[in-house]
Amino acid sequence: MSKKSAPLFALVDVNNFYASCERLFEPRLEGVAVVVLSNNDGCVIARSQEAKDLGIPMGIAVHKVKDVLRRERVRVYSSNYALYGDLSGRVVSVLKRFTPYLEVYSIDESFLGIGGFADPAAYCHDIKDTVLRWTGLPVSVGIGVTKTLAKVANRIAKKDPRHKGVFIMPDNPDPVLGNLNTGDIWGIGRRLAARLDRLGITTALELKNADPKFIRARLGVVVERTVLELRGTPCLALEMTVPAQKGIMVSRGFARRVTEYRDIEAAVASYVSRAAEKLRRQGLSTNKLTISLRTSPFAPASERYANAAGFVFSEATSDTTDMIKAARHCLKKIYKPGLPYQKAGVFLDALEDARHTQRSLFPPAGTNPDKSRALMKAVDRINADWGHDTVRFAVTGIQRSWAMKQNQKSPCYTTRWQDLKQVGG
DNA sequence: TCTGGGGTCCTAGGACCC
């Protein structure tokens, strides 16, 4: 992309990503309806085209579509993030061979800066064909002068087979935008769509033609930027460097309702351990830990409860022991006996580079940072070599009746040797 | 019986300062 050329964005997006990943290692699934479930096998988070054609909605609770899943013999998979993460990396490495102007936006989407090409559509067809040939995954590409317009174009590339997977936004986008609801624009969710509706704005074209100052006053700067992006004025740049993470969260629903303090404490301690590993892997330490606990939001009102409590460390830490201690302190504040708890979580906040941690003038008694660092390093090393949780804290429990359900999980073909054997049968 | 998990950014309002 030469400096003089006008910016042009391509959004490359894997079609039905999770479903396509499952299909990659099970050729029998070709042409068959496939769905992938959320954690705890709770709801549908990905569908093959055939599953979409059966009218199975995104995000629906599994128990609500049980009948159609059985009747139509839909193949059902628990989500397998190790597999999806690995395949995502393969797609990105193919894209990197085409251009350094690359922003990995999500597990299945990347923005590419493609300004300066004489024939961007041909270039993107080449990208699409190459990704399919080298990874086996089908992608669609949308092209536009802003990220928001590239998103719109991508949607059309996916929906209308006549475009063969690549759609470039025309110079006059109005006919396209006139056929698009505001809720289908990137950045406009259900709430904002409803508020726009009340202002008499229902299509993307109407939003584009609205007064940006008026929109800013009523709906804030985010929506104002969307108006400008729809008009072809870029407000969002290609972000090629990954910014430092601001927070780390680990939260899970329990496989079944949990009431006993000991069980919740065990679950929370194991989430804390996982969060602490993520923290150390990135060379960070945390200043603040928050524990959250709740019953099901679908529970009867008498059982509905959600609360959170935080703990601020006197100096930043990356030590699992410190964090478990803090977590117990928080949990005691918010745990109420007798309730059927459904979910707990830990959030690590106010992160900083572990190498430049500000030491407290008054460190808590009995702490020895060097010793703790060495211990954590050893624990991480053993767990990396021998598998998750080979070494873990006793408080995380032995029985783990709360551990999540994943009854339909596919093998980790690409990341575990043991699982690879299953391919050959 | 059964409804995901992990992030980001923005805004409003309170605390505090001069």
Add this chain to the structure above:
DNA sequence: TCTGGGGTCCTAGGACCC
């Protein structure tokens, strides 16, 4: 008893994304 205006920083909550 009366009692300003403006700035900054922090936090909680809301909205969005995939």
